[in-house]
Amino acid sequence: MCRALAKEYGVFAKFLLSYDFAFLGIVLLGTNKECFGFCRRRCRFNPFKKCNMLCKTPDELEFTAAASVVSAFYKLKDDLSDGSFFKTLPQRLLYPFFKRYNKKASVKFPPLAEKAEAFYFAHQSVEQSANAGIDRSADETAKMLGFMFAFFAENEKEGRILERLGYCIGKWVYLIDAYDDIDDDIKTGCFNCFINKYGIKSPADISAEVRGEINEILNMCISEADAAFELLDFYNFGSIIRNIICLGLESVREQTEKKKLEKKGNGKLK
Amino acid sequence: MNDPYEVLGVDRNATDDQIKSAYRELARKYHPDSYNGNPLSDLAAEKMKEINEAYDAIIAQRKGSGASGSAGGTAYNGSYNQNSGFADIRAIISQGRFEDAQVLLDGIPPEKRNAEWYFLNGSVLYRRGWFEDAYTSYATACRMDPQNAEYRAAMNQMKYKRSGQPYRTAGGNANGCSACDVCSSLVCADCCCECMGGDLIPCC
Numbered sequence: 176m177c178r179a180l181a182k183e184y185g186v187f188a189k190f191l192l193s194y195d196f197a198f199l200g201i202v203l204l205g206t207n208k209e210c211f212g213f214c215r216r217r218c219r220f221n222p223f224k225k226c227n228m229l230c231k232t233p234d235e236l237e238f239t240a241a242a243s244v245v246s247a248f249y250k251l252k253d254d255l256s257d258g259s260f261f262k263t264l265p266q267r268l269l270y271p272f273f274k275r276y277n278k279k280a281s282v283k284f285p286p287l288a289e290k291a292e293a294f295y296f297a298h299q300s301v302e303q304s305a306n307a308g309i310d311r312s313a314d315e316t317a318k319m320l321g322f323m324f325a326f327f328a329e330n331e332k333e334g335r336i337l338e339r340l341g342y343c344i345g346k347w348v349y350l351i352d353a354y355d356d357i358d359d360d361i362k363t364g365c366f367n368c369f370i371n372k373y374g375i376k377s378p379a380d381i382s383a384e385v386r387g388e389i390n391e392i393l394n395m396c397i398s399e400a401d402a403a404f405e406l407l408d409f410y411n412f413g414s415i416i417r418n419i420i421c422l423g424l425e426s427v428r429e430q431t432e433k434k435k436l437e438k439k440g441n442g443k444l445k
Numbered sequence: 446m447n448d449p450y451e452v453l454g455v456d457r458n459a460t461d462d463q464i465k466s467a468y469r470e471l472a473r474k475y476h477p478d479s480y481n482g483n484p485l486s487d488l489a490a491e492k493m494k495e496i497n498e499a500y501d502a503i504i505a506q507r508k509g510s511g512a513s514g515s516a517g518g519t520a521y522n523g524s525y526n527q528n529s530g531f532a533d534i535r536a537i538i539s540q541g542r543f544e545d546a547q548v549l550l551d552g553i554p555p556e557k558r559n560a561e562w563y564f565l566n567g568s569v570l571y572r573r574g575w576f577e578d579a580y581t582s583y584a585t586a587c588r589m590d591p592q593n594a595e596y597r598a599a600m601n602q603m604k605y606k607r608s609g610q611p612y613r614t615a616g617g618n619a620n621g622c623s624a625c626d627v628c629s630s631l632v633c634a635d636c637c638c639e640c641m642g643g644d645l646i647p648c649c
Binding site for chain 2: 309
């Protein structure tokens with residue numbers, strides 16, 4: 176995926192590589208019947224060691240690279256609309272590059288670009304409505320991921336399963352980010368669905384009960400993602416996708432919670 | 446039909462007990478109760494049917510009979526309560542038209558929203574992926590009519606999923622594991638780690 180980013184969008188686009196989109200790439204490749212060939216090549220950021228990589232760049236990874244740059248572009252646009260001129264100066268400098276990436280991705284995958292633009296406006300309207308609940312807040316991100324997961328579906332059945340899987344994962348990703356950002360969002364006053372729901376005014380309001388309820392909400396997303404996963408026969412990477420859903424997501428949640436509890440231990444939370 | 450041994454994920458030389466155990470495990474996983482109300486429940490039922498047929502076929506083969514028996518008899522009856530005050534909305538939900546059902550439900554004035562309305566509202570929200578609002582709606586339905594088994598079952602199922610038990614207890618490998626799958630998964634994991642500066646398999 177790193178190479179797909181560099182090939183299509185230039186070497187700096189490699190910095191957009193993330194675990195989220197690597198996971199999307201694995202899921203998309205997982206439903207492809209081909210058994211991919213791997214080869215050993217050097218990476219320019221780690222030139223002394225040969226790495227294993229896919230010999231060719233399949234369409235799925237080109238799509239994942241496009242999804243990464245399009246998402247980064249709209250994230251940047253969102254940041255620019257939120258902050259003051261000086262605070263967002265670095266983003267303003269990056270904007271022309273990201274705009275070019277987005278244009279290139281739009282030519283290659285027009286439905287992705289259309290969907291991403293609609294998502295951006297819908298997402299903004301949700302964040303501007305003061306009383307959006309948890310489900311309403313996460314719905315747009317979840318739908319976007321559902322669309323991406325089902326992009327290469329071969330038939331209606333596969334499409335439904337992948338869309339549900341993507342929806343649940345997308346929802347989980349949105350909610351874990353919101354959980355992680357609670358402390359910052361209290362300070363900055365930015366929109367956060369958990370702050371809205373539980374009326375959190377200071378980090379001290381994140382009680383054990385609130386944390387327990389948030390965990391239940393996150394568990395529900397994983398349980399549903401797992402139920403969808405079980406219905407599809409993945410041709411490749413089935414076991415690794417399963418592990419990420421059942422163990423990886425749980426581990427991220429534990430780390431997020433640990434971070435919050437450590438802060439509490441350091442006196443930042445009372 | 447696909448190879449019944451492949452469907453159950455067992456070797457052709459597996460013992461009867463191993464086959465039975467694999468069958469039980471898959472039947473538990475895809476049982477209609479696990480997908481009750483899920484928008485993919487029809488696909489789970491299809492999978493369940495395939496598993497039942499595969500099991501019956503293996504048993505028939507091993508007994509030396511070519512004919513396959515009836516498939517487990519676990520056909521899921523998804524029909525709804527006959528005494529419903531919202532029969533039309535229930536019919537729309539069962540057709541998978543969740544957004545239409547939501548529009549109709551939203552059109553019912555608040556004073557006419559009884560326990561069944563909250564249950565149906567929860568069912569539609571759950572199918573749309575709005576799990577938190579669905580949970581609240583199911584809870585209201587149970588509070589308004591605590592004796593209703595249908596509402597309680599939906600609520601209990603959601604509580605179970607929120608506890609994280611379904612994915613924590615599932616374990617095992619869902620898709621079997623070919624040699625290619627093992628190698629490609631390991632190499633892929635190694636690639637991911639190396640891209641992020643780590644290393645899963647130091648020798649490559």
